[in-house]
Amino acid sequence: MAIVSNKNISLMLREIGERLAMKDIPFKPRAYEKAADVIDGLEENVVDIYKTGGRNALRAIPGVGISIAEKIEELLRTGHVKYLEGLERKTPVDLAGLSRIEGLGPKSIKTLYQKLDIRTVAELESAAKTGKIAKLEGFGAKKEENILKGIGFAKSSGGRFVLGFEMAEIREIEKRVGDLPQTKKVIVAGSVRRRKETIGDADILAISKDPKPIMDFFTAMPEVVNVIAHGATKSSVKLKSGINVDLRVVSEKSYGAALNYFTGSKDHNVALRRIAIAHGWKLNEYGLFEGERRKEKGEDDGRMISGETEEELYRKLGMDYIEPELRENTGEIEAALRQTQGKPGGLPKIIGYNDLCGDLQVQTNWTDGTDSVEAMAKAAIAHGLKYIAITDHTKRLAMTHGLDEKRILEQMAEIDRLNKKFKGEITILKGSECDILRDGSLDLPDKILAKLDVVGASVHSYFNLSRTEQTERVKRAMENPNVDIIFHPTGRVINRRPAYDINIEELVAAAKRTGTIMEIDAFPDRLDLKDEHIRLCVAAGVKMVIDSDAHSPMHFPYLEYGIAQARRGWATRADIINAWPLEKMLKFLKKRQ
Numbered sequence: 158m159a160i161v162s163n164k165n166i167s168l169m170l171r172e173i174g175e176r177l178a179m180k181d182i183p184f185k186p187r188a189y190e191k192a193a194d195v196i197d198g199l200e201e202n203v204v205d206i207y208k209t210g211g212r213n214a215l216r217a218i219p220g221v222g223i224s225i226a227e228k229i230e231e232l233l234r235t236g237h238v239k240y241l242e243g244l245e246r247k248t249p250v251d252l253a254g255l256s257r258i259e260g261l262g263p264k265s266i267k268t269l270y271q272k273l274d275i276r277t278v279a280e281l282e283s284a285a286k287t288g289k290i291a292k293l294e295g296f297g298a299k300k301e302e303n304i305l306k307g308i309g310f311a312k313s314s315g316g317r318f319v320l321g322f323e324m325a326e327i328r329e330i331e332k333r334v335g336d337l338p339q340t341k342k343v344i345v346a347g348s349v350r351r352r353k354e355t356i357g358d359a360d361i362l363a364i365s366k367d368p369k370p371i372m373d374f375f376t377a378m379p380e381v382v383n384v385i386a387h388g389a390t391k392s393s394v395k396l397k398s399g400i401n402v403d404l405r406v407v408s409e410k411s412y413g414a415a416l417n418y419f420t421g422s423k424d425h426n427v428a429l430r431r432i433a434i435a436h437g438w439k440l441n442e443y444g445l446f447e448g449e450r451r452k453e454k455g456e457d458d459g460r461m462i463s464g465e466t467e468e469e470l471y472r473k474l475g476m477d478y479i480e481p482e483l484r485e486n487t488g489e490i491e492a493a494l495r496q497t498q499g500k501p502g503g504l505p506k507i508i509g510y511n512d513l514c515g516d517l518q519v520q521t522n523w524t525d526g527t528d529s530v531e532a533m534a535k536a537a538i539a540h541g542l543k544y545i546a547i548t549d550h551t552k553r554l555a556m557t558h559g560l561d562e563k564r565i566l567e568q569m570a571e572i573d574r575l576n577k578k579f580k581g582e583i584t585i586l587k588g589s590e591c592d593i594l595r596d597g598s599l600d601l602p603d604k605i606l607a608k609l610d611v612v613g614a615s616v617h618s619y620f621n622l623s624r625t626e627q628t629e630r631v632k633r634a635m636e637n638p639n640v641d642i643i644f645h646p647t648g649r650v651i652n653r654r655p656a657y658d659i660n661i662e663e664l665v666a667a668a669k670r671t672g673t674i675m676e677i678d679a680f681p682d683r684l685d686l687k688d689e690h691i692r693l694c695v696a697a698g699v700k701m702v703i704d705s706d707a708h709s710p711m712h713f714p715y716l717e718y719g720i721a722q723a724r725r726g727w728a729t730r731a732d733i734i735n736a737w738p739l740e741k742m743l744k745f746l747k748k749r750q
């Protein structure tokens with residue numbers, strides 16, 4: 158039986174739903190989408206559920222009826238689904254490519270296919286350029302212009318993948334390779350290990366004395382659509398989800414050197430190699446060698462100085478271990494050298510992956526979240542959090558059913574009731590994601606904001622203001638003593654839309670002056686602030702908060718990517734207020750008012 162990840166099952170179901178919708182089939186599309194949502198949120202592997210209980214156990218998964226269970230079973234048993242292949246022939250549309258364009262949902266893709274027979278991004282671009290889309294009912298000139306912008310942005314972002322959306326599949330493959338009897342050790346290197354916000358591909362490294370069965374297994378995995386290379390110790394495949402994965406097998410004695418080399422970044426590697434050369438040594442993916450000088454005299458590679466572990470490699474080069482998230486050659490090597498020499502200006506002790514106590518941006522079904530305050534609190538407890546702030550949208554965001562004064566007061570009463578129920582388990586703080594209006598004023602009156610524990614303010618409109626106007630707008634919101642945090646301060650969504658034009662240095666200075674906290678929104682395609690912005694805040698002594706921006710109980714694990722971003726920005730626990738216990742965090746919020 159094929160080992161198929163939950164992600165691939167949900168992708169299959171979603172695709173069926175979208176292709177059925179293109180054929181105007183009622184109800185069924187929604188059923189497939191719902192089942193896909195449920196499977197995305199499952200803790201257990203569907204494969205294991207099937208192995209223990211067969212098709213009946215699949216049917217016990219909420220939203221999975223007989224016909225969906227059959228399709229999952231077929232995928233698990235054969236690696237493909239005939240029904241979907243039939244639909245693909247009847248609706249030959251590049252769904253993956255088209256849905257990467259900002260503003261194009263399944264509905265628009267369907268209309269474009271039915272009315273204009275648009276199947277690819279290239280066809281979409283040519284239709285938009287010749288004004289055909291503007292004429293379609295429900296589209297118009299504005300939408301056509303946005304589609305062209307979206308195509309331009311998708312092209313410029315160069316087909317990179319959002320780390321947090323790929324991680325489940327990469328970890329699944331890592332685990333499978335690790336479970337093979339021939340594998341002694343496995344780790345994902347490259348930009349994945351450095352936790353870059355987007356990745357070009359995934360680079361997996363394994364230790365083994367018997368690489369052949371590992372290579373054979375890897376190239377035959379069910380999600381592989383194309384084998385790019387199948388070698389003795391190196392293979393490369395393309396997955397159905399679109400991403401490429403490289404797998405290299407190395408020997409134990411070179412593991413540290415190989416890990417270091419394939420973790421990168423390239424700039425970090427080049428700088429390390431320069432240090433090795435200065436010592437008269439040679440550094441490559443096989444190890445650190447006493448080679449360079451002898452080679453000049455016409456001799457072979459010399460004695461191996463180091464290679465088995467990264468820690469030793471760095472030590473031999475005269476520096477403390479450098480965390481992968483810092484390896485971009487942006488000062489970390491100099492800092493590590495200073496540290497080992499006992500000089501000031503060493504490496505920071507960056508925040509750890511288990512250091513968060515709370516989360517200060519959580520949405521519920523009072524607005525555009527999927528679940529109740531209670532369900533979100535339970536999920537937060539399960540994620541190990543001690544406090545959360547409920548921060549639903551405000552009334553200007555009408556499409557999310559944003560809260561007005563009356564409803565937010567009702568929600569506050571509900572939170573009081575739930576805090577009694579959850580006493581000792583978690584504290585629910587009353588909060589808001591309050592819209593910053595065009596002139597920098599806020600969407601709720603001060604007398605309401607003053608009653609809340611946590612006020613986040615954010616820009617969701619007028620993205621096109623001039624740099625000066627946009628900067629002044631957010632600064633004005635910071636001046637309001639009721640505003641604690643600026644949420645997702647630059648508004649960018651990776652691969653979808655660029656940041657609005659804003660002077661981040663000026664915002665950091667204003668945050669320092671007013672004591673405003675800057676958010677690191679951890680949602681995988683936001684990661685806003687960016688790493689370089691975080692470094693600005695750290696340098697200025699501006700405090701930050703890492704929030705999940707959860708819209709569903711399944712989103713709390715995204716906090717990991719916000720922590721990764723904070724680490725890439727050299728932030729320590731002292732810089733991040735929700736790495737502090739509740740009392741200390743609240744005291745800090747009060748003091749600044």
Ligand code: DGT
Binds near residue numbers: 346357358360418
């Ligand atoms: P990506 O995949 O674009 O997100 O970025 P990386 O950093 O994962 O780059 P990738 O996959 O091309 O190569 C993996 C690592 O291998 C990279 O981080 C450093 C190392 N590497 C690749 N090419 C070179 C090179 O020409 N010189 C050196 N020193 N290292 C390289």
Ligand code: CA
Binds near residue numbers: 349357359
């Ligand atoms: Ca890579």
Ligand code: CA
Binds near residue numbers: 347359403
């Ligand atoms: Ca690669």
Ligand code: ZN
Binds near residue numbers: 590615617644645
């Ligand atoms: Zn927002």
